[in-house]
Amino acid sequence: MFRHQGKTRTLYHNLRIASLLSFIAGIVNVVGFFAVQRLTTNVTGHFAYFMDEFVKLNFGQGLVYFLYIVFFFLGSFASNFIIESVSRKSERYMYVVPVVIESALLFITGTLHAGWVSAHPDTIAFGLLFAMGLQNSLVTTISNAHVRTTHLTGLFTDLGIELSQYFFYKTREHRQRLVSSMRLRLTIIAFFFTGGIVGGIAYAGYGLQILAAAAGILLLGLFYDSLKFRVLLLRRKIKKG
Numbered sequence: 001m002f003r004h005q006g007k008t009r010t011l012y013h014n015l016r017i018a019s020l021l022s023f024i025a026g027i028v029n030v031v032g033f034f035a036v037q038r039l040t041t042n043v044t045g046h047f048a049y050f051m052d053e054f055v056k057l058n059f060g061q062g063l064v065y066f067l068y069i070v071f072f073f074l075g076s077f078a079s080n081f082i083i084e085s086v087s088r089k090s091e092r093y094m095y096v097v098p099v100v101i102e103s104a105l106l107f108i109t110g111t112l113h114a115g116w117v118s119a120h121p122d123t124i125a126f127g128l129l130f131a132m133g134l135q136n137s138l139v140t141t142i143s144n145a146h147v148r149t150t151h152l153t154g155l156f157t158d159l160g161i162e163l164s165q166y167f168f169y170k171t172r173e174h175r176q177r178l179v180s181s182m183r184l185r186l187t188i189i190a191f192f193f194t195g196g197i198v199g200g201i202a203y204a205g206y207g208l209q210i211l212a213a214a215a216g217i218l219l220l221g222l223f224y225d226s227l228k229f230r231v232l233l234l235r236r237k238i239k240k241g
Contacts, residue, residue, distance in 0.1 A: 011180050014143050015187055020221045021139050022149040022188040025132060026195020027202075027214045028106070029150075032128045034203050036121035040128035042151035043069045064122055071126045075133025083141055098138045099222050103215040105131040110212030117208060146181075149188055159185045 025041050032040030039045050046068040053062035079098045086094040105127050117124055136150045148154065162178050162185075169175060202210040 009142075009144065011184065014147050014184055017139060017142060018147045018149060018184060018188045019191045020218070021135055021147075022191040023195040023198075024106075024214050024218055025135065025150045026192040026197075027199035027210060028128055028132060028195075029192070030196040030199040031203050031208065031210055032125065034200070035117060035208050036124045038068070038121060038125035040125055041132045042153075043072045043129070044151070044153065067122075068125060068129055072129040072133035075130035075135075076137035077133075078130075079134040079137035080141060083138070095138065095142060096222065098134050099218060102131045102134050102138075103218045103222075105134075106211045106215035106218070110208050110210065110215065112208060114207060146184065147188065149192070152189060152192060155185050155189055159189075 029039075029041040032038060046065045050062050050065035050069070053059070053065060078101075082097050082101075083094045086097055109124060109127055112124075132150045136148055139147045139149050159182060162182050166175065166178050166182075169178065199210055199214075202213070206213075
């Protein structure tokens, strides 16, 4: 799901990576909000808050909201910069580095002392927004912009458009494309909600530690993808031999 690109990438690959990353984003969204009362997977709301504080001349608080946007942007920038840099040396590992960085950020956040979290809520939000910017850029690049996993506004917009189109386009080929696209969007929405539910329930018992578990799930997904790729190469080698 991480390795296939371009024409070799299929709906199946996008469904798998959408399931994994939207589930992680759902956890981060809920756990981040419960822990520090901040939006930690998107920046739309932060822009509104920034403008509100700016109009009220509360420049200090306005700067904090602006930094939320900046850290999400920096995560997106860093992700693609890493992918482009690593791909020039080894395409095999170009998606590994951003995933490992995201996992590290989630793990570190999940192991912080509760007192430190209470004293530095904005720092927690900065880190999680950077991680989600990293993830959103990563999955957008991998899927050729077919998958985005950190927020739902655009997904519901596209889903509404495609559902309405289904009533007007009658050719089998066009309807198949619409069904595939709607299936992908519904998968992202479903796993985002599932991640949110799991994160909310788990937070009651484990607090931010659930983010460390999310980091482990992310790394397991990366390991599974690598293992499956190695098995595939081995099978091809055996067939040729």
